[in-house]
Amino acid sequence: MRGVTHDPVIEALLGALAGDEGNHPVRVHLATLLVDAGRPAEALDQAAIVLAAQPDHVEALRVAAAAARAVGDEAKATAYARLATALDPATAPPAPAVPDTADEILERWSTSDPVVEPDIGTIRAAGITLADVGGLDEVKKRLELSFLKPLRNPEMRLRFGKSLRGGLLLWGPPGCGKTLVARALAGELGASFYEIGLSDVLDMWIGSSERNLRAIFDTARSNRPCLLFFDEIDALGQKRSQLRGGGSAMRGVVNQILAELDGASTDNDGVFVLAASNHPWDIDSALLRPGRFDRTVLVLPPDAAAREAILRFHLRGRPTERLDLAKLAKLTDGRSGADLALICEQATEVAMDGSLTAGRLEPISQRHLEDAARAVRPSIGEWMETARNYALYGNDTGAYDELAAYLKKRRR
Numbered sequence: 001m002r003g004v005t006h007d008p009v010i011e012a013l014l015g016a017l018a019g020d021e022g023n024h025p026v027r028v029h030l031a032t033l034l035v036d037a038g039r040p041a042e043a044l045d046q047a048a049i050v051l052a053a054q055p056d057h058v059e060a061l062r063v064a065a066a067a068a069r070a071v072g073d074e075a076k077a078t079a080y081a082r083l084a085t086a087l088d089p090a091t092a093p094p095a096p097a098v099p100d101t102a103d104e105i106l107e108r109w110s111t112s113d114p115v116v117e118p119d120i121g122t123i124r125a126a127g128i129t130l131a132d133v134g135g136l137d138e139v140k141k142r143l144e145l146s147f148l149k150p151l152r153n154p155e156m157r158l159r160f161g162k163s164l165r166g167g168l169l170l171w172g173p174p175g176c177g178k179t180l181v182a183r184a185l186a187g188e189l190g191a192s193f194y195e196i197g198l199s200d201v202l203d204m205w206i207g208s209s210e211r212n213l214r215a216i217f218d219t220a221r222s223n224r225p226c227l228l229f230f231d232e233i234d235a236l237g238q239k240r241s242q243l244r245g246g247g248s249a250m251r252g253v254v255n256q257i258l259a260e261l262d263g264a265s266t267d268n269d270g271v272f273v274l275a276a277s278n279h280p281w282d283i284d285s286a287l288l289r290p291g292r293f294d295r296t297v298l299v300l301p302p303d304a305a306a307r308e309a310i311l312r313f314h315l316r317g318r319p320t321e322r323l324d325l326a327k328l329a330k331l332t333d334g335r336s337g338a339d340l341a342l343i344c345e346q347a348t349e350v351a352m353d354g355s356l357t358a359g360r361l362e363p364i365s366q367r368h369l370e371d372a373a374r375a376v377r378p379s380i381g382e383w384m385e386t387a388r389n390y391a392l393y394g395n396d397t398g399a400y401d402e403l404a405a406y407l408k409k410r411r412r
């Protein structure tokens with residue numbers, strides 16, 4: 001048994017937790033080790049501490065179930081397990097492999113918690129890789145070629161003289177996976193995912209933005225490897241012509257970003273900068289020049305194969321009947337990844353409601369999903385209309401060629 005070899009680790013974790021009471025991930029991990037070590041009663045105590053603070057902590061519920069089963073309390077075990085299953089969203093990232101040795105645990109611990117908590121935005125472990133992103137084969141191929149491969153291979157990078165300064169811009173209709181892809185790229189690089197969202201950006205309108213931006217890049221540098229992600233960057237890099245009132249303030253923000261990206265005075269090794277936009281036509285062109293966000297990747301609505309993968313992803317771990325997902329994928333042409341997530345959500349709710357009424361488990365059926373697919377309206381029609389105008393009338397630089405080709409293909 002592994003019980004004996006685990007003991008020093010358990011002792012170390014117990015000691016560490018004495019100074020860090022609220023560290024739930026570590027406490028849950030400790031509980032798992034206690035179960036493995038044949039000490040389920042103590043495991044149950046540890047899980048209970050977490051659940052007292054956070055009753056919907058799924059991992060704690062799962063450990064508590066295992067521990068309760070091990071002490072022979074079958075009723076309690078079933079109750080915990082049922083709660084965990086009900087709470088466990090199908091979108092949850094797969095649980096990372098459980099570390100075994102003290103070194104692995106300390107390493108996990110040191111990389112999963114940000115060294116410096118950001119004042120602006122959120123930072124966390126990526127938790128997913130590109131394999132968790134459904135479909136989008138073209139996008140993955142492009143990212144592999146223009147971003148991941150050269151990063152993984154510094155020698156090749158030198159040989160081709162390809163500069164990796166500057167960042168990558170993901171653009172396309174809302175809800176089609178830009179944020180998801182950015183997070184997955186952080187996972188691929190083993191980097192933390194540091195997200196600056198729209199509200200953070202808007203705060204910068206008001207606050208002392210230059211200082212805030214400096215703080216953001218400093219935080220990214222202290223947490224490297226770190227993928228710094230500016231979501232909805234169009235809000236931040238508005239074209240000068242569209243700026244009213246606060247224009248000069250935003251100008252300062254854009255200039256500061258450029259200075260940080262150019263990184264002449266600072267060491268940005270291990271900091272990867274990505275941005276996303278639903279409205280690339282609103283982005284200040286200074287941000288798009290070579291050495292800045294000069295590599296762009298269009299993230300289009302999912303094709304049938306991608307839709308099938310996305311549906312499967314959002315239904316995994318949920319009780320279903322035998323499903324014809326290919327048929328459902330055909331029915332959901334024109335829906336975004338977010339629309340598909342919503343369809344799965346709605347079908348699940350109906351099935352859960354039916355189960356509660358019937359007093360027994362009624363799995364999600366093809367019918368539930370098809371009904372939901374009809375009820376959920378496609379959310380990207382308006383975006384496509386606007387985008388079509390740019391592809392038709394604003395494409396003198398060829399920036400929208402890929403989009404134009406897509407629209408033309410769809411017309412036929």
Ligand SMILES: Nc1ncnc2c1ncn2[C@@H]1O[C@H](COP(=O)(O)OP(=O)(O)O)[C@@H](O)[C@H]1O
Pocket residue numbers: 091132133134135136173174175176177178179180181276302306309310313336337338339341
């Ligand atoms: N390719 C995909 N695979 C799995 N889920 C997806 C995919 N695309 C979108 N989704 C779902 O849609 C949601 C919205 O996607 P998101 O990345 O936030 O879109 P965007 O940033 O482009 O607006 C995601 O949280 C996820 O649930």
Ligand SMILES: [Mg+2]
Pocket residue numbers: 175178179180231276
């Ligand atoms: Mg997004």
